[in-house]
Amino acid sequence: MAEIVKDWPCTVNGNIGVSIKGITEHSSNVKEGYLFVARKGKKDDGLLHIQEALERGAAAIVTDRYAYCAGQREEVPFVLVPDSRRFLSYACAKMAGNPSKRLTVIAVTGTNGKTTVTHFIGQLLLALGVRVAVLGTTGIFVNGVKWKIDVPEMTTLPPEYLHPLLKRCEDEGITHIVMEASSLGLSTLRLEHCDIDIGVFLNLGIDHYEEHGGKLAYFMAKKKLSTMADQLVVNMDDSNCIAMVNDATAEIYYFNEFMVANEWVPDIQFSGAVLGRHNKMNAMAAISVVRLMGYSLSELLPFCQTLVLPAGRLQRMEIGGIAVYIDYAHTPDALEAVLEALRTEWKGGLITVFGCGGDRDRGKRPKMGQIAGKYSSSVIITSDNPRSEDPLDIMDEIQLGIDSARGVQIEMEPDRKEAIRKAIFQAREGDVILIAGKGHEETQQTAFGITSFSDYRVAMDALLDKNKIQPIE
């Protein structure tokens, strides 16, 4: 314990000669010999769980407010620090031996496209023979293989998981880490004391305003990355991205649809998976990062034709002349990008099935309704993780945004499985269906609990049923 706190401002009460076997901020994760870091959150307060941590065998407690609790013993030191969150990141990095200092770490931020860009970078590096791990919303992929390890399903991992994972990757011979930096991850200091080499700024749209406390706070959260990396790759077509890096001291490299890392490259040939302008932008961002690592365009270009999208991003199935796309668009900009791409490709009817998450930004609901109505011939509004909210209320807020004067057919179906089946059964040959919002997700979260749910499986079953095809057992 003495080693962990030696360079950190703190007041010690007790013997800090104790040895520490692990660090956690959640009392239920405490094991014998662990350091428990108590901090205040939105819903709860670690201070209220010190007792439990002690009962589970905590060897030391760190807090940022004075705390006393029954059961406190002389041999378990209580350490007071200025900010528990910041300390947690510092201590977890130190305990793991600061692996991020030796690894090349790339962090990607933006409202939309983080998962796609991290996967594109991972695919390019792997093809170039680099040993790489990709960390983000869809899991942890080491050299292209998904690792099944016990970490929370979060876009940006909290420090107690991140640094031990980086250490494990390093031990496996991984040299490059590509990860997503969510706004909430940045604002809650999950990436503090993680040494980042390249930061990528993709875009800034509407999402998480309510969790952050407004648009400015959301902007400032993402901007933080500009002070954390040595080099920045920035979308030059996005004025918010440019504003986010305007006082950065790092080297800045720009990309857009025709430019990679400040270099004009208008005619790159991509695989068919790179569908839509948004995915081309994602690919250009990824190429820019790999260029910064010293690879030439001629080395890189052949692999641009092998890029594939991550699961649940424009994932396509087609039976009987009806094409169905599963996509993770859950923000207004994302929905517009995808619908624009599909409208360009398909001339027939376009049926959009979507909802909006509960306990998340309400402002995006009517905006997504408006966009769905603008591009689709038919919209089926349904549920998407209503969480603690009433799904019908969310659906009403979405519908308010749709301009019914456009003649779009609107249907409300709170049961997502039914909504998908209705779309597939009403579609005619040549139509395309977009099922948006849940992408790779495998659950539906409602006030009554979490149930298994996959857009892909439901859609495939409905397509097979409609075409009277028996699935192979």
Ligand SMILES: CC(=O)N[C@H]1[C@@H](OP(=O)(O)OP(=O)(O)OC[C@H]2O[C@@H](n3ccc(=O)[nH]c3=O)[C@H](O)[C@@H]2O)O[C@H](CO)[C@@H](O)[C@@H]1O[C@H](C)C(=O)N[C@@H](C)C(=O)N[C@H](CCC(=O)O)C(=O)O
């Ligand atoms: C907004 C946010 O960052 N929430 C995370 C945060 O919650 P919080 O700060 O409000 O903490 P809290 O629940 O009030 O608890 C306070 C403290 O008491 C501790 N505690 C609590 C209960 C207990 O029994 N014992 C205990 O010790 C907690 O560990 C915590 O240290 O800290 C918790 C502990 O690490 C996380 O579980 C929780 O993420 C929840 C699961 C979550 O849903 N997060 C989402 C919104 C999120 O972070 N998403 C972004 C992606 C967004 C995007 O890209 O669109 C992500 O990076 O994943």
Ligand SMILES: Nc1ncnc2c1ncn2[C@@H]1O[C@H](COP(=O)(O)OP(=O)(O)OP(=O)(O)O)[C@@H](O)[C@H]1O
């Ligand atoms: N560059 C982009 N611009 C606008 N929309 C995009 C862009 N890239 C992807 N999208 C849309 O956003 C959806 C989610 O993409 P992706 O998972 O790559 O983003 P993300 O930022 O990781 O999302 P999340 O933060 O929720 O994990 C895609 O399915 C697509 O609809």
Ligand SMILES: N[C@H](CCC[C@H](N)C(=O)O)C(=O)O
């Ligand atoms: N990372 C995002 C994912 C949203 C996906 C959508 N299906 C929803 O549940 O709102 C969030 O937690 O807000």
